[in-house]
Amino acid sequence: MIGIIRYGAGNIFSLTATLDRLGIAYGMVYTEDDLEQYDRYIIPGVGHAGAAMQKLEHTGLVPQIKALNKPTLGICVGMQLLTAHSEEGDAEMLDIFPVKTLHFPQAESFKVPHTGWNQVFAEKDNPLFANIPVGSHFYFVHSYFIEYDEAYTLASTNYINKFSASIWHNNFYGVQFHPEKSGTHGETLLKNFSTI
Amino acid sequence: MLAKRIIPCLDVKDGRTVKGVNFVDLRDAGDPVELAWNYSQQGADELVFLDITATVERRKTMVELVKAVARQINIPFTIGGGINEIADADALLNAGADKISINSAAVRNPALIDELANAFGVQFVIVAVDTRVMDGKNIVHLNGGRLPTEKQTLNWILEAESRGAGEILLTSMDHDGTKAGFDNGLLKQVNSAVNIPVIASGGAGSVQHFVDVFQQTNVDAALAxxxxxxxxILIPDLKRELRTNNIEVREV
Known part of the structure; x- marks a missing residue:
């Protein structure tokens, strides 16, 4: 069963509605004791990454999250929390991935936030992207991105530059797009995560 | 590549769609959730619900609608209509809305854009602008195009962007309902002037009109x-034709 880590960053109605629709069981994690009841975790998040990190620190769960050895998926800002640093609020993050969250540079005819459906290219063989064709569209809304890194990038997307649409290291995963809003491919990804 | 988005718009009153719907085998053509689900299956990239409920219960009605949609639909959706304050937007966000659209409330109180963007992030705030040409100038209108304001359209859009609009939904009231094509001249001008996504609205009558609006203006999305x-127009046919014209669209 998936434990959704609650720390006050954003609404999770769409995420839980999608899990309900897919018949994937989940519960909420507020405390260290709650963590033990689940065999995998989702870290959701929308909004300001620096503010989100502050809220996460207020839960007191940061050491436990860093020490997790069960599958853990960060979504959008929840993924950016896993990186070392974010330019949004110039904030130190969890540093589970030694990569940076950066602001999109200004570029002619590229609008920010990066809003809409863009193609995601899995670059490694991993069950998270099982049954999802390479180049499928997923739904993005973000102004900050995680830099591309051969060691940690699981899937990439091109917008202004090539960035990490998904990262993977041991039991930790992150996706920049919103699988709960990404049609059937997004649903497949969440199903994949529930059995990873 | 980032795909161009196709967005059906549904008018809803008291929880029911109001404009006639006459397609596919809907069990209940007045049920916005069933209609929305159908569009998502056809390949719509996003949905907009405009709620025109005018009762004191309106916020509750909108929240119920948004929850019902969020439970069933796996693509993003926007809700607009009568959002006047932070509390309205907060209730809709928590019910699962991805974005809200504000129109006359923003014209009357431009600071509402700043407040909403600060509270929920720019990605949550669409500013809808209804425009009509008067004496050769595009002027912002309220009340479905009946009430002119003193604001010039491009100036207002630039102000909305600087205040924190995350997206602009621009409807030409001169083109709306004509089925003669989008207002590509204005859309091109606006799209080149802003650095946020622009949704074209008003005038769609054929597949070619969608090809034209994307090729001639490079807007991010088209609504009809x-x-x-x-x-x-069936969305799969529309997307096939856009693809034939080398316009990037999402495959379902």
């Missing part, structure tokens, strides 16, 4: 209502 509701 009746051509989709009456089945005059």
């Amino acid at each position: 209502a009746s051509v989709f509701h009456y089945g005059e």
